[in-house]
Amino acid sequence: PPRALKMVHHVSRFWGTRGYFNEGRQWLAAALVRTGEPSLARANVLRVAGSFAAQQGDYTAAMAFTAQSLEILHQHGDTQARQAALDAYGWLTYDRYQPVASIKAFSECIDLLRQAGATVELALVLAARVHARCLDEVDEVASRRDLVDALRIATAAPDPYAVAMVQVAWGKLELRTGHASAAVAQFEAAVFALHALQEQRDLAFAMLHLAEALFAAARIEAASSRVEQARHLxxxxxxxxxxxLCLWLAGEMGLRQGRIDDALHEFQACLTLCMDIADRATAARTLIGLADLALQLGHTADAAKLFRAAERQLETLPAFRPAAEVARAVAIARRVQASPAAVTAESLSLITARVEPWLL
Structure with a gap:
């Protein structure tokens, strides 16, 4: 019954806020089995179940739970709960590199928030939509318009956390459009604010993004320091x-600095973890890094095999096309063509066609 579901909802949140996600999921699973009747209480339980599953890296279950929650909420018309579920679904699809679904969820959430006259929540979701746009062919004009709007709202509130989240999104846009120094400035401001606010999870991701921006700006030592701080968090x-992501970036930095053994160790550890959490995008990046490493060691046939493995991962993620990695992928493919074990001309032209817009 609804009252029992509400109680389970609160008990599971008690476990979740303390980091005991297994216990929280057990309570939720037991409740969901016992009641199949669509209700607002069940929708909230499904949304929390999705959140816990995502925290543990079970994104398939997380997306299924959240999608069910949205379906119920759409029928019952609870606007506030639907906003929360759309925001959650936007981030889940973002984490799975599905920009179309992510942008759609965030856009629907933004419409509901504008209708409700929300302020800080609106700023956060506007920033989230910029993150999603950065996965695909980014609309820079629309993204900057969202960021200006979000920063105005967050500053007027005033809400330091929302301001920091807008700065993180702004940094992502600057990095995505090739402005590494501008990205560093945005991420540094966000890291400073999030550290003061003691928002540890957001701080860890901001620090990781800062490390990426520093790496792109060729400030390798500073990037190494930041990635280690992020990894610890x-x-x-x-x-x-x-x-x-930290393992992948540490491997890239090791490769750039000629620390081949360190790079190999980081890449191997990253692949192992990617298999555990089914993170195909980071696995593809890592396989490309390993192919580059193999080429540097003169192992052309191994590089070709690694590149083909990366390509298989990328085929499942048509929207995942980070400029730096795909440029390297094309370069690697061209360099291994002379090998008997090289990729085929058809394979090379397929991936080149997919990534060519990012190489202009």
């Missing part, structure tokens, strides 16, 4: 996706 918080 992710390990403390048990955020596996963040840990995988």
């Amino acid at each position: 992710f390990q403390t918080l048990d955020v596996k996706q963040g840990m995988a």
